[in-house]
Amino acid sequence: MSDLLERLRGRGWRMTAQRRVVAEVLDGEHVHLTADEVHSRAVAKLPEISRATVYNTLGELVSLGEVLEVATDKRAKRYDPNAHTPHHHLVCAQCGAIRDVHPTGNPLADLPDSERFGFTVSDVEVTYRGVCPNCAAA
Amino acid sequence: MSDLLERLRGRGWRMTAQRRVVAEVLDGEHVHLTADEVHSRAVAKLPEISRATVYNTLGELVSLGEVLEVATDKRAKRYDPNAHTPHHHLVCAQCGAIRDVHPTGNPLADLPDSERFGFTVSDVEVTYRGVCPNCAAA
DNA sequence: TTCCTATATTAGACTTCATCTAAGTCAAGC
DNA sequence: GCTTGACTTAGATGAAGTCTAATATAGGAA
Structure with missing residues (x-):
């Protein structure tokens, strides 16, 4: 987990409380959360975090290749933190x-x-x- | 195509102009249309057809196994009329x-x-x- | 340390895709 | 040709996600 934060810092990420929380939520449990679920869990740790920030951060993590988007149905996208082992x-x-x-x-x-x-x-x-x-x- | 309509009639479908048009649109071109594209093409043949009917009909065709839903990205679902040959x-x-x-x-x-x-x-x-x-x- | 500024965050409006609703219409059996 | 329950309609509603313009702040510079 600190691995993830280190990698992000190394990539020039400005390390804000919000980004840390989102990264922790994803890294904490190896399940496939929707953006809304990520937001709820992030809110539990940092009540004032907004949905837009969660979406932004998830999008950035996806571009960086740290997280995968999974679209298994037409419901909400899910985010898969297990990006480094193919599956x-x-x-x-x-x-x-x-x-x-x-x-x-x-x-x-x-x-x-x-x-x-x-x-x-x-x-x-x-x-x-x-x-x-x-x-x-x- | 008349095959498709025959099969549908055989399954107890009430054959309305709207359903016929939707079935024709799907059957006419073997491309993967979105619901909205199906609607546009259906409107060209039957101007008063509503979006709800297109969605209903597509849903019914999917339940009947005549058409497949394809969710390749998070944009609109696409509909694949090629349901009878696995691919x-x-x-x-x-x-x-x-x-x-x-x-x-x-x-x-x-x-x-x-x-x-x-x-x-x-x-x-x-x-x-x-x-x-x-x-x-x- | 303090200041500065580009980057990040926010609330809420907006967009897109899809579903629902209640009223009206019509295919098909009698 | 009636009747009726299945079908269709317009438009409201909902869910998921994106955008915007104003505000805040991380992290480098002095």
Whole structure:
């Protein structure tokens, strides 16, 4: 966590209380929070922080590659602090819960040139969908 | 296309002018339209059709499995009329253009039981991202 | 330390995409 | 050709996110 703050400082970030709090919230729990959830948790630590700042900070963290945006459904974006170890996602179609997963195989290699249509392909996201044990029980 | 309309009638759809128009728009071009684009094209054929009806109809087509929702970015959802042949998507990170692609390999088989966390996994979406030739040239 | 200024933060208005509501309309079976 | 419940409508509402203009402050300079 202090790692993250160090890295940010090293990148010329002006270290404000607000940014520290947002970084701490993300770094504290390895779950996939929405911007609103990040904001609520940040407010708990720093009551006067505004939504705009949370959005700004999340956007900056994403540009810096410290955090990933995950758009598993059309609801709110979620933010994934686990940006440094490649992984994919398993999403519950009912409750929206997300787990990080590590499939075998290399999907990038599975896309033949003939299927690239001249694109420069740089990235691939794999999203598994299903029903989580909780929702299956209910 | 008349196939589609036939299938829908067979499923008990009340065949209104509006639904026919929406189905025609989707079936006419194999591109990935947003709800708003579907609405514009529908309006061209049937000026009094409302946005709500377009959304309703798209939602029904999705529930019936005739059309797929694609959420490649956080902008508007897109609707993919190509629901009957399995495929994945290649998205331009700059302009948002989408192509259907058919990678080799079977990503569902690439997710070991140990990585399923008790979920019943039913589906997998693979989204390749890159830059399309148009945007690369610009 | 104090000052200065570019950078960051704020509240709240605004935009976009989507859903809801209540009233009116019409397809299809009788 | 009636009737009726499913369908459609305009516009209000909601959710998520972005923008703006005014204010505050981190961190370097003196």
